[in-house]
Amino acid sequence: MVVGIHRKTIAYIDTQAIISNIQQEIQWMDKGTALYAVVKADGYGHGAVEVAKAAREAGATGFCVAILDEALELRKAGFTEPILILGLVDVAYTELMASNKLSVAVSSIKWLDQAQAILKKSNRTEKLAVHVALDTGMGRIGFKTADEVQAVEKWFEANESLYFEGIFTHFAKADSRDESHFNQQMEKFNVLISNLHQKPPFVHTANSATALWHKGCSSNLIRFGIAMYGLNPSGSLLPEPYPLKPVMRISSEISHIKQMQEGETIGYGATYRAHEGEWIGTIPIGYGDGWRRDLQGHDVLVEGHRCEIVGRVCMDQCMIRLPYEVAEKTEVVLVGQSQNETISMQEIADYLHTIHYEVTCGLTTRIPRKYI
Template identity: 70%
Template sequence: MAVGIHRKTIAYIDKQAIIHNVQQEMKRLDKDTVLYAVVKADGYGHGAIEVAKAAKKGGASGFCVAILDEALELREAGFTEPILILGLVDVKYVELLVLNKFSVTVGSLDWLEKANEIIRVNEYNEKLYVHIALDTGMGRIGIRTKEELQEIERWLDGNERICFEGVFTHFATADSPDQKQFEKQVSKFNILVESLHRKPPFVHTANSATALWHKSSSSNLIRFGIAMYGLNPSGGVLSEPYQLTPAMKISSEVNYVKQMQEGDTIGYGATYSASQGEWVGTVPIGYGDGWPRGLQGQDVLVDGKRCEIIGRVCMDQCMIRLPYEVEEGSEVILVGQSQEQLITLQEIADHLNTIHYEITCGLTARIPRRYDNTSIANSDKKTNIF
């Protein structure tokens, strides 16, 4: 996909905000606990490589990704830190796992047996490092019974080719005020781990929500994801134990201005009819950029004033109702602050009845990411771009 460098629709990423958020969490960790920055899905849409650089500067000692290709991207960018792949990887790619020193998630003895044979035949000098996934209630991937886990442990015991580096689970409701499901999963995880004769170096449960609101949960590796980007995992239902600084601002411009007559229609389906004398601006962003069609009725900011998106969002453009005639080229803040007004990713998510994760991950490559050190709270000031 072509990157739109010749228009003014840009996602600004504040690397200092990422550094700050990581540092805030690092202050809360025990001395024997490490923090891995989760940079899957292109750093939740923020840009994996630049986010990884900032997270490392903030104190992250490793990284988590979802797929093998994301891990390879980090290695190719020069990162030598530990990288844990949280998703399952086809066993035929064992060579890439071993030679790049990736840690990989495993959910069955069958996978381990096949991997071991590949390593034996090819006589690799390096070991394969594995983290056993436990399904305690997420219903996604992982071992479910003590018998399965103990069988895997016996098989791994003394294996010279495969290192049992970690065991983990993922909580489904760590961001919820209702603790019943969370406590049920904690109990099941503890029962499974206690069935091991010897714990591996890493026993981990803590995603962002668990790290923020369940500090007592046994975990010596924090998988720090959405909170690193300054976003509350609960969508604001639970209060943050420290201030999270949002890292993303999205801005564009008014590139066309017109005054409408009464009854003039706007957009596909003619779903909006203008009043006499209304000023309407066109903004070059649409669902082809990951700005969803359902954002009709959502506000953006122009000159510190809220302006409603009118008519259906098009693939490449959307239209807004202006309070008065503005100059073409005037800045439009879609996410961020303009004077005293602020639009957050949470507001966008609430409008769409979804979560902010989906919004940032859905932004396409057509929107360039630019990296600076100015926080979103000061986003109306000029910044120095790296």
């Protein structure tokens, strides 16, 4: 998809806010803990490479991604820091990962056997670093039993071409008021790793929510994602231990304005019928940009006023009801502050009955990201 560089619909990314969020976490986390910035899904829609640069400046010592191509994008951009691929990767790419000095999550002995065979055959000297995933109650990937953990440790003792760099789990409810599921997972993790004779260098459990609300959670590495982007992992459920700074602001402009006559309609399906004299503005953003169709009825900000999106959101444009006539090219704020009014990413997520993660990840590359 092309990047819409010749348009005024822009997502501004405040790199100082990224730096501030990470630096606050570094102050908050236990000493001796490493922080890896999670930049998967193109940095949650913020732009992986630019986010990674800011994160490194703030003190992140490595990165987490979900798929091999995201790791290769960082290597291609010149990052030499450790990169951990959190998702499972087809064993066929073992050599590619080893030659790029990547670390990868692993969830089966069969995978380890196959990777070992591939590396032996290739006569490569680099070892592939592996983080063993434990499923303690997320139900996604990972070994589940003490027997399996013991078998994995024996496997590494007997085989040399893979390096046992880490062991980790992922919590399903670290952002919840009810801590029972979290505590069950924590206990299971602690029992499983107690079966190891020697722990690998990284033992990790913490995503943002765990880092913010569950200090001392058997983690010497924090996989810091959503909070780095200035968004509260719990939505608005749990208070932030330090104030997170929102990173993304989305704005556009009035591309067209007109005054309506009584009963004239707006948009596909003619779902909005105007009243006499109403001012309707058009803004160049639509569901082709990830500005979802369900946002009909939600507000945007013009000169500090909340203005409703009227009629259906089209693929590339949508229409808003203005309180008075404004000039073409007047700024429209879709996420962020305009005078004394603010629309947060959380407000958009609530309106869409989803989470802010999905909103930022869903913004397409057609909206240019500008770094400030």
